[in-house]
Amino acid sequence: MGYPDGRINSVRCAHYVIHLYDPEMNLENLTSVLPRVDRWIDSYIEEKKDHRITLASTGFERMKACFSSETLENSFYAVVERIETPPLSEMGLSEFSDFEIGSYGGITYKDTYFVTEREKGIESLHFHEMVHIVQWHELGAQNFILLYAVGLVQCGYRSSPLEAVAYELQDLFEKNRIKMNCEGVIREHSRKLLKSLKG
Numbered sequence: 001m002g003y004p005d006g007r008i009n010s011v012r013c014a015h016y017v018i019h020l021y022d023p024e025m026n027l028e029n030l031t032s033v034l035p036r037v038d039r040w041i042d043s044y045i046e047e048k049k050d051h052r053i054t055l056a057s058t059g060f061e062r063m064k065a066c067f068s069s070e071t072l073e074n075s076f077y078a079v080v081e082r083i084e085t086p087p088l089s090e091m092g093l094s095e096f097s098d099f100e101i102g103s104y105g106g107i108t109y110k111d112t113y114f115v116t117e118r119e120k121g122i123e124s125l126h127f128h129e130m131v132h133i134v135q136w137h138e139l140g141a142q143n144f145i146l147l148y149a150v151g152l153v154q155c156g157y158r159s160s161p162l163e164a165v166a167y168e169l170q171d172l173f174e175k176n177r178i179k180m181n182c183e184g185v186i187r188e189h190s191r192k193l194l195k196s197l198k199g
Contacts, residue, residue, distance in 0.1 A: 030149055033091050034142050040086045041109045041141070052076040052112055055130065060123045066173070066182050067130055075133045076112040079120050083107050099152055108132035110141060127173045131166040134183050138190040147197060165189050 055063060056072040063072065083104045088096040105119035106129045113129035136144050144162070151160030158167065165186070172178050 029092060031146070033088075033093055034145055036091050037086050037088070037145055038141050044084065045109055045112050048078045048080070048112070048114070051078040051080075053078065055126070058126070060126055062123060062173075063127060063130065065180060066127065066178055067134070068181060068183060071130075071134065071137075071183060074111060075130060077126065077129065078112065078114050079117055080114045081117065083114060083116060093149075095153060096149065099157065102157065108136065110136050124170050124174045128166050128170040131169055131186055132162070134186040135162055135166075135190050138187045139194060143194055147193060150197065161193050162190075 053076060054073060055067075055075045055077065056069065067075075083106065085100050085102075085107065088094075088100055105122070106113055106115040106125050108114075108129045111133060113126075113133065115125060115129070119125050139147065148160065148162050151162055155161065155164075157163060169178065169182060169186070
């Protein structure tokens with residue numbers, strides 16, 4: 001795709017490998033809860049909708065080179081006092097209790113991400129969350145939630161595939177090594193990840 005240092009084209013192929021079978025996971029329980037998680041997310045976005053700002057209206061000029069104008073116009077963020085996660089333990093997913101109590105500067109739900117007041121001016125954090133917005137769009141809500149959940153259990157937060165690629169691209173962004181639209185790379189990675197999960 002013509003990126004400056006060539007590394008972005010591979011984006012760590014090892015992160016493609018993920019499997020639905022895991023002895024530590026109750027997959028039947030997880031898949032049955034996915035609709036409840038999805039509804040919680042919709043409710044949370046609706047609750048914060050009056051505070052949302054489009055990415056196209058921000059002053060982050062470098063983002064315009066990394067994402068299409070259509071994507072930026074249809075992506076939103078809101079500044080919140082505290083990052084909230086779905087009450088997964090209450091939903092019967094106690095294996096994700098560590099994720100619930102984690103300290104995050106930002107979190108993405110569908111077409112909207114949320115950042116704290118302290119982190120709102122960090123452009124690379126906004127870039128990281130935009131990677132997740134593209135992943136949500138490519139995978140759809142339930143596939144994203146499933147992939148993210150399986151990745152957390154199998155790999156931990158930072159090394160889970162959807163996070164690992166976001167952090168790697170964020171690192172390239174911080175080093176000013178991404179100067180062209182990177183949506184294609186993100187979408188391709190998401191498709192390969194989903195294929196490995198279902199294959």
